[in-house]
Amino acid sequence: MTAGFVEQGRTDVLPRLPLQGSIDFTYRCNNNCRHCWVRLPATAGEQEQELSFEEIRRIADEAQAMGCREWAISGGEPMLRPDFMELFDYLTRRARGYTINTNGTLITPEIARLLTCKGSKLVALYGATAEVHDHITRTPGSFDAVMRGFRYLREAGAGFTVQFIPMRDNYHQYDDMVKLAKSISPHYRVGAAWLYLSACGSAQRNAEISRQRLEPNQVVALDQPDMAEAEVKVEVKAEGDDRVFAGCIANRRDFHVDPYGGMTFCSFIRDPALRFDLRKGTFRTAWEEFIPGLADKVRGGREYLENCGSCELRRDCRWCGVYGCLEHGRYGAKVEYLCDAARENRRFKERWRQDHRRYFEIAGITLQVESDVPFTDQTLHAKFRAFRKDGPGSDTVVVRHHFALPEVRTEELGRQVYRKPPWAVFHKARSWVYLGISPDPDDHELHRVVVFNHDYSRGEVYHPSDAVFRQGNLQSLTLMPTDQILLAQLLADRRGCLLHSAGAVVSASSSAKLKQPAEGVGLLFVGHSEAGKSTTVKLLQDRAEILCDDRNIVRKEGTGKGEGREGESDGQGRFRVYGTWSHGEVPLVSASSAPLRAILFLKQSPDNRLVPVTDRREALKRLLACVIRPLETAGWWQKTLSVVEALAREVPCYIMEFDKSGRIVEQILGLAGGEAKVKVKAKVKVKVTDDIFPVST
Numbered sequence: 246m247t248a249g250f251v252e253q254g255r256t257d258v259l260p261r262l263p264l265q266g267s268i269d270f271t272y273r274c275n276n277n278c279r280h281c282w283v284r285l286p287a288t289a290g291e292q293e294q295e296l297s298f299e300e301i302r303r304i305a306d307e308a309q310a311m312g313c314r315e316w317a318i319s320g321g322e323p324m325l326r327p328d329f330m331e332l333f334d335y336l337t338r339r340a341r342g343y344t345i346n347t348n349g350t351l352i353t354p355e356i357a358r359l360l361t362c363k364g365s366k367l368v369a370l371y372g373a374t375a376e377v378h379d380h381i382t383r384t385p386g387s388f389d390a391v392m393r394g395f396r397y398l399r400e401a402g403a404g405f406t407v408q409f410i411p412m413r414d415n416y417h418q419y420d421d422m423v424k425l426a427k428s429i430s431p432h433y434r435v436g437a438a439w440l441y442l443s444a445c446g447s448a449q450r451n452a453e454i455s456r457q458r459l460e461p462n463q464v465v466a467l468d469q470p471d472m473a474e475a476e477v478k479v480e481v482k483a484e485g486d487d488r489v490f491a492g493c494i495a496n497r498r499d500f501h502v503d504p505y506g507g508m509t510f511c512s513f514i515r516d517p518a519l520r521f522d523l524r525k526g527t528f529r530t531a532w533e534e535f536i537p538g539l540a541d542k543v544r545g546g547r548e549y550l551e552n553c554g555s556c557e558l559r560r561d562c563r564w565c566g567v568y569g570c571l572e573h574g575r576y577g578a579k580v581e582y583l584c585d586a587a588r589e590n591r592r593f594k595e596r597w598r599q600d601h602r603r604y605f606e607i608a609g610i611t612l613q614v615e616s617d618v619p620f621t622d623q624t625l626h627a628k629f630r631a632f633r634k635d636g637p638g639s640d641t642v643v644v645r646h647h648f649a650l651p652e653v654r655t656e657e658l659g660r661q662v663y664r665k666p667p668w669a670v671f672h673k674a675r676s677w678v679y680l681g682i683s684p685d686p687d688d689h690e691l692h693r694v695v696v697f698n699h700d701y702s703r704g705e706v707y708h709p710s711d712a713v714f715r716q717g718n719l720q721s722l723t724l725m726p727t728d729q730i731l732l733a734q735l736l737a738d739r740r741g742c743l744l745h746s747a748g749a750v751v752s753a754s755s756s757a758k759l760k761q762p763a764e765g766v767g768l769l770f771v772g773h774s775e776a777g778k779s780t781t782v783k784l785l786q787d788r789a790e791i792l793c794d795d796r797n798i799v800r801k802e803g804t805g806k807g808e809g810r811e812g813e814s815d816g817q818g819r820f821r822v823y824g825t826w827s828h829g830e831v832p833l834v835s836a837s838s839a840p841l842r843a844i845l846f847l848k849q850s851p852d853n854r855l856v857p858v859t860d861r862r863e864a865l866k867r868l869l870a871c872v873i874r875p876l877e878t879a880g881w882w883q884k885t886l887s888v889v890e891a892l893a894r895e896v897p898c899y900i901m902e903f904d905k906s907g908r909i910v911e912q913i914l915g916l917a918g919g920e921a922k923v924k925v926k927a928k929v930k931v932k933v934t935d936d937i938f939p940v941s942t
Contacts, residue, residue, distance in 0.1 A: 307528035352394030373421035438468035545577025611638035741800030748792030767822035767839035792824030
């Protein structure tokens with residue numbers, strides 16, 4: 246299923262520019278669908294009023310001059326225009342991207358070849374059989390015609406998405422429609438899950454549309470609310486503010502042009518008084534003066550203020566003033582059908598929070614993990630139980646799992662910054678895209694797609710199926726081979742890092758000599774594989790709380806996301822050590838943490854002693870060799886280097902020579918109980934070079 250991932254960013258921080266345009270070439274259509282709210286007959290006289298090619302070209306040029314780079318083309322059926330190919334070519338040739346909606350019945354081999362240019366092609370399917378499809382379109386032969394159109398697109402190599410509109414008369418074939426869509430294209434999507442009443446206000450047409458509406462619970466099941474956000478944000482208006490569209494107009498960066506040259510901010514606006522006539526004025530005037538002027542013009546009045554404007558279900562509702570107008574002719578009118586859907590939406594969210602969402606805390610960061618498939622007690626490995634928590638924290642990162650791959654166009658992913666199977670990483674504007682690739686050069690299939698926003702605080706993970714998730718006993722929360730790919734990035738922005746290490750917390754009960762606070766002190770035993778991390782843990786497990794025997798986190802106390810300027814080494818507070826779930830040979834993990842008392846670099850030896858490391862450069866070199874890197878390191882290195890430099894300077898470091906006899910344990914406990922002061926040589930500014938830590942390019 247097409248998941249439709251886009252660049253992760255915020256529109257409210259963008260300047261008010263008309264970045265995206267939608268245009269309906271015509272409202273005429275060769276089908277006569279039972280649910281359609283705008284359709285005119287193919288030979289309707291309104292054809293004479295439609296914009297000419299020259300008029301559309303002028304509008305497109307003016308829009309592009311002001312910033313428009315993407316177009317959404319629709320109708321009616323846009324291919325009914327005799328000049329469709331010329332119009333389409335002109336709009337898309339200079340656009341960064343486009344979307345076209347079509348019923349597919351008029352696609353010819355020539356049009357299919359034209360549609361090979363990059364962009365989204367959405368082709369409608371109304372049933373899994375000719376009987377049901379043609380019943381919906383009320384056009385005999387339309388099913389065969391769209392299947393022919395699909396064939397032409399495939400033969401031309403024009404990728405496309407099958408889009409079906411579920412309604413009462415085809416819902417019984419929903420599963421079969423999905424199967425058919427999958428056999429036609431790798432990508433499919435559900436269009437409008439609930440139906441709008443007619444633009445013309447025809448009682449007969451509205452009765453037909455209403456009859457085709459699905460039950461509210463079916464609507465919510467097909468068009469689920471976005472649960473990846475901790476809270477759905479809805480504009481809070483000042484008391485008594487009944488301006489229905491003020492917030493929408495201020496935040497939108499798109500516009501709509503109808504077939505007759507009427508421009509406004511939304512395709513659902515049908516009132517001519519709210520549309521600017523581009524035949525009588527310029528695009529700039531429409532965008533800069535007319536549309537902003539509509540903010541105060543449309544008011545919902547008492548009807549709005551006493552109903553939708555103050556309703557407790559507002560956060561769960563799909564209501565908009567345009568729907569109120571289509572339903573009742575008044576922008577402030579509520580839509581009872583949407584009230585029912587809102588109540589179902591709320592019930593869905595409650596079930597989702599219980600069955601599809603889990604929270605875990607690690608190093609002060611809360612990971613909110615969402616899944617389209619519900620969790621069970623067996624979904625995640627038992628090691629994660631120590632890190633479970635009941636709700637979001639002050640620093641919450643969201644990861645959402647989907648179980649179908651999205652449509653991916655490599656040319657639109659931006660700059661490739663990393664490529665080494667099993668991953669290729671791309672950066673574009675405010676997004677990072679990770680593609681799971683095969684080491685086999687002849688295998689061009691994607692095995693996973695992950696999209697992170699600019700600071701990795703939100704990730705969408707797309708899997709080819711849900712088989713692995715349902716199998717359970719998962720070893721990572723991201724379902725990437727390791728969660729370190731995400732955690733390493735998050736920690737760099739939070740004055741922390743991951744280290745190849747074993748960690749332990751020593752409390753007062755571990756030694757009669759200790760007089761420490763109740764939380765104890767932390768010790769970090771640093772080294773790569775075979776250095777003796779697991780052996781050290783086995784020696785200490787009866788005398789200390791084990792954090793993890795293979796991966797641990799160090800982080801400055803009192804620092805949150807983004808705190809501390811790049812290059813600063815002092816920051817706030819002292820370093821703290823945190824356990825992780827990434828254990829090695831010893832399956833002991835803890836979500837605990839403690840102030841970091843000392844770092845011990847492991848060295849297996851017949852001797853058992855602690856040798857102070859007084860050369861900060863030596864300590865830094867050893868630490869850098871054990872820092873766990875993410876895949877993408879641009880910008881990460883400098884942030885992490887400043888953390889490790891401070892770590893080497895501020896925390897006492899030792900070389901721990903030891904054997905398996907356990908004689909080193911008392912020295913370790915004694916170290917934890919003392920002041921552990923070590924004289925450090927003069928500060929030396931260190932640069933990352935190959936002799937300290939080889940950096941791959």
